[in-house]
C-alpha cells in the first residue's frame with residue numbers, strides 16, 4: 583500500500599510492505615507525519631521536495647532499524663516490528679533521526695561522524711520544538727550519553743577514528759559544543775540551527791555530495807561566525823576532551839538520578855533555553871510546516887490541522 587503525505591510543499595510517499603502488523607495504516611501514517619512535522623519545524627520546511635518512506639514489517643516489537651539514502655531524491659527504509667503498539671511509535675526517535683539525514687549533504691566516508699552527529703543532536707531538539715518531547719528529557723539523555731563521544735586512548739581525531747562512540751556521540755558532541763559557542767559569540771542571536779538551515783538553503787541536501795570544509799564555511803556564513811570551521815580544524819586530527827562537567831554547570835543542568843534539574847540562575851541558562859526554544863522565524867513560517875493534506879492511494883483520505 584502506498585500513501586502520500588504533504589508537508590508544506592513536500593511530498594512524502596509512504597509504502598508499507600506486506601506483513602501482519604498490529605498497527606493500522608492510519609497509525610503508521612500518523613507516525614510518519616509526526617516525524618516529518620518535527621523535522622520541518624526545525625528546518626523551517628521539510629528538507630527535500632519529495633522522499634519515499636518504505637516501512638518494512640519484521641518479527642518482534644518496536645522500531646528497529648532505519649537507513650536513509652540520497653538517490654531518487656531521497657529514500658528512507660525503516661523496519662517496524664509486527665507486534666509494535668501505537669504508544670511505542672509515539673516515543674520513537676528513529677524516524678526523525680533518519681529524516682534529519684535528508685537535510686545535510688552527503689560526505690566522504692571519513693566525515694561520516696558529522697552526518698550522524700547532526701542527526702543525533704538535532705533529533706530531540708526538533709521533537710521538542712514540535713512539542714513532541716520535553717527539554718528535561720533531552721538534557722537527561724545528553725548528560726547520560728554525551729560522555730560516549732569523548733576520545734578514548736589511541737584516538738586520532740574525528741576524521742580518523744571511526745568507532746561507534748566517536749561517530750554518533752563524538753559527532754553529537756561537536757554539534758553541542760558548536761551550538762553553545764555560536765550562541766555565546768552572537769549573544770544568543772544565532773545557533774547551530776541557523777547554520778544548518780543555511781547549509782540546507784544553499785542547496786546542501788542529501789542528494790548532493792559536498793566537501794566538509796565548504797559545508798562548514800556555508801554554515802558559518804549563516805551565523806556570522808567561524809565556529810564550525812575553527813572547531814573542525816581543532817578536532818579533525820586531534821583527540822579533544824570536552825569538560826562536560828563545567829558545561830553542564832554553566833548551562834544550569836544538574837543530574838538528579840535518571841532525570842535533571844534545570845537552574846534558571848546559571849550563567850548560560852539563557853543559552854540552554856534558546857537551544858530548545860522554537861526558532862525565532864517559527865511564528866511567521868508556520869504554514870511551511872503544517873500538513874496541507876493526507877492522501878491515501880489516489881483519493882483524499884482526510885486532512886489534519888494543527889493549532
Ligand SMILES: [Zn+2]
Nearest residue numbers: 679683698701
Ligand atoms: Zn543515522
